[in-house]
Amino acid sequence: MKLESIVQNLEQKLRNKLPGPVAHQKMMPSVPNHLRFRTEAKTEAMEGSVLILLYADCGKIYLPLMRRPVYDGAHSGQISFPGGKMEKSDNDLVDTALREAYEEVGIKKEDVKILGTLSTIYIAASNFNVLPVVAYADARPSFLINQYEVEEIIETELLHLLDAVNIKYKEMIIGEYTLQSPYYDVQGHVVWGATAMMISEFLTILADAIVPD
Secondary structure, three states, X not given: OOHHHHHHHHHHHOOOOOOOHHHHHHHOOEOOOOOEOOOOOOOOOEEEEEEEEEEEEOOEEEEEXXXXXXXXXXXXXXXXXXXXEOOOOOOXXXXXXXXXXXXXXXXXXXXXXXXXXXXXXEEOOOOEEEEEEXXXXXXXXXXXXXXXXXXEEEEEEHHHHHOHHXXXXXXXXXXXXXXXXEEEEEOOEEEOHHHHHHHHHHHHHHHHHOOOO
16 A cells, blocks of 8 residues: 555545544444434534644555643543644634644644545534544654653554554543543554544545555
8 A cells, every 4th residue: 555546536535525423433432321422513612623644654654643741631641633723823724733733743834735624523521623634745754742742653554543453442431421432552552532533534534545556
């Protein structure tokens, strides 16, 4: 599988109707009565975006995830894509994703080519509507970690995410809820929640865009 052979098809697929909640549900946590969380965008929520960036290195395709530091907040220590809150200086949410990716992990805007966006997903824990922006780079970025916002970059091989053996399940206690949650096991890291749901939608679209070598 080569990056050049999928980006053109992926760009086209992203223009079509997106799988959205159907793909999200595959990786959505549930409480014991099997109720699932609603993820549709809410008009009163804050706006933000994240960057899903594909790049090739040594014949393999990767995308960068990052582990946030432990802090007193909703997403302490969790694995996410680079991204954050839309600022007044941003022209749109694509600008937000690119600015945040540069500020957090040093990905330069001029090295990135935008392919499209996924479905907006609502994150109740922080009251954000988040738009995943899909892009690629011709070469591995020269990462530079903002140590205040990022503990670690996790360069994740695409084939690893596509392998169903790396989808696992565990019980999590979040506030008053005991959740049964699917997650991606990435280098021993638990990638769950909104990030896992974004990955699920991305992989659903990607599956139709992959051209056999």
